[in-house]
Amino acid sequence: MSFVRAYLRASTDEQDASRARAQLEAFASERGLRIASWYVENESGSKLVRPDLFRLLRDAQPDDILLVEQVDRLSRLTSADWEKLKAEIAARHIRVVALDLPTSWIMATQSADEFTGRMFEAINGMLLDMLAAVARKDYEDRRRRQAQGQARAKAEGKYRGRPADLKRHKAIADMxxxxxxxxxxxxxAGCSRTMVAAVSKTLSPVD
Structure with missing residues (x-):
């Protein structure tokens, strides 16, 4: 029996990784599917090593569905890292379904005959590669623009760096x-392990 495993990701702790949950639930419901488990994390899509994504892959059984809102939630990886992630997914025989990739939707139902299924799988794989490449380019373009903006601000004496979320840090420290x-x-707190670790380092040891 196939399970639908939904993956939600946001890049930073200040962003809501669960933002698209309702959309994924609606997509599954419209097709008579039930999402068996959720995997949510705040990590950059440019990183191959993401704890919750790889927990999903470890939990998944052959023919399970990895459901994402957009391909860029799964990957903003370099070409080499994307190939590694694809190989891991393929080795576990997991079907990737993304709301922004209509050719992948047929993977969620398996209603097609063998020939049609194989054709859609090939087309889907090609488009998945294309969207992953677009996502990586978007990531690199934004990083370049950000660096240019910071360099200009520094030159003008206006750059102060990213302010810490002091209220959130205090709440984490209190807990x-x-x-x-x-x-x-x-x-x-809806935050990552990295943020908890950072706040923990600031706490005074208890005698």
Whole structure:
């Protein structure tokens, strides 16, 4: 029996990784599918190593569906890293379905005959590669524009860096001081393990 495993990602702790949850639920419901498990994380799509994505891959069984809102939620990777991720997905025989890739939708139902299914799989693979390449280019373009803006601001003496979310950091610190586990803090604050670790380092040791 196939399971639908939904993957939600945002790049930073300030962004809501669960933003697209309702869209994925609606997509699945319209096709008579039920999302069996959710994997949510705040990590850059340019990083190959993402704990929750690879937890999904470890949990998945052959023929399971990896459901994402957009291909760029899955990958903003370099070509080499994208090939590694694709190989991992292929080795586990997982079907990737993305809301912004209509050719992948047929993978969610398996209603096509063998020939049509293979044709759509080939077309889907090609378009998946194309959207992954576009996502990477968009990432690199934004990074370049950001660097240019920061360089100009520094030259003009206006650059102050990214301000810390002090209110959020204090809330995390309070929870840690109350003895809550890192996972509980992550769930309550909607933040990554990296942020919890950073805040934890600022706390004074308890005698």
């Amino acid at each position: 840690l001081n109350r003895g809550m586990s890192w996972q509980a803090v992550m769930d309550a």
